[in-house]
Amino acid sequence: MTDCHCEEPLGRRSNLDRQSSTGARLLPPGTARKGRPSGGRNDSIRLAAGVVMLLLATTSPAQAVRPDEMLADPGLEARAREVGRELRCLVCRNQSIDDSDADLAHDLRVLVRERIKAGDSDDRVIAYVRARYGDFVLLRPPFELGTLLLWGGPLLLLVIGGAALARFYRSRREAAVAPLSPDERRRLASILGEGSEN
């Protein structure tokens, strides 16, 4: 029914069910049974499978937003979607509240719409939820002192890697331009001289 800390309660429609039901609906009735006995059976199955895969690939991910949650004003609803995409469902963790079927996500979607209808800006709605659930509720971590390593880490690695690479090439070039000693020059000349005689 709702969100338990230990186990997924029974009876909640999971997103997997939802997606597969969407997939099933894409198939016209009877498609799977058609053309079964013919000789080119494998080919037609393969073709049908390919078509289904293609159709599935082009569908957008299932949205959990229910029609009864939506705001009448399309502009406000669009803003609510924008905000919803930024907020993590704390039950499913890797889904936004717009994508999640969890009860808490539903409650948060309703809350977001209430705040927007009351005239809050998008940032204020997000701040409202963040004040209660912390930074973790933001799907995009904020750029601040505590997240400096998170955001700056890749850049830091790039700089370190670049410096190491630059040093490697510089040392190789230095080794290459070391001048020949007189002895080496004499030996080189004699080798080259031998070569031209042959």
Place this chain on the structure above:
Amino acid sequence: MTGGAMNRRGLIFVLPAVVFTLLAVGFYVGLGIDSNVLPSALIDQPAPRFELPPLPGGERGFSSADLPGHVSLVNVFASWCTPCRAEHPILNALAKTKRVAIYGINYKDKPDAALAWIAELGNPYTRIGADDGRVGIDWGVYGVPETFIVDRAGRIRYKHVGPLTQNDVERTILPLITRLER
């Protein structure tokens, strides 16, 4: 052979050891963190203002006005939540000691089911408020059970996610209550 080349050869031996140590420490700490438990954003913040109605037949609900003046334990529970059933005897035992005021937020529950649950398992709560989920959001609840310790000034000082065990009560909850009452 120059000193620089010597150093570089030394680095080849030292660097893997350093990297390994860093990784080992990172994994030791990282894997020890229970990823199901999220830190609360409300620690040391004043408890939210709320007013919850009682369960049917109850005289009074539970509101933020009940909290100041004493240390309180606020337990978020529901009859549909199996771990709540596991923690309930712990709360009953704690209530019997009269060490701390225990309040209940009955979270997204059917009133009848909640009443039957209390009748069956006992009532450790001084007050119970029925919440449709909105007050839970104000408390930063993301599942049940969750337990909060609120100090005399009405500030949230601790949050426990998941069922309380006897160990949690003895090691964490009771010492914290003692500290907050000082």
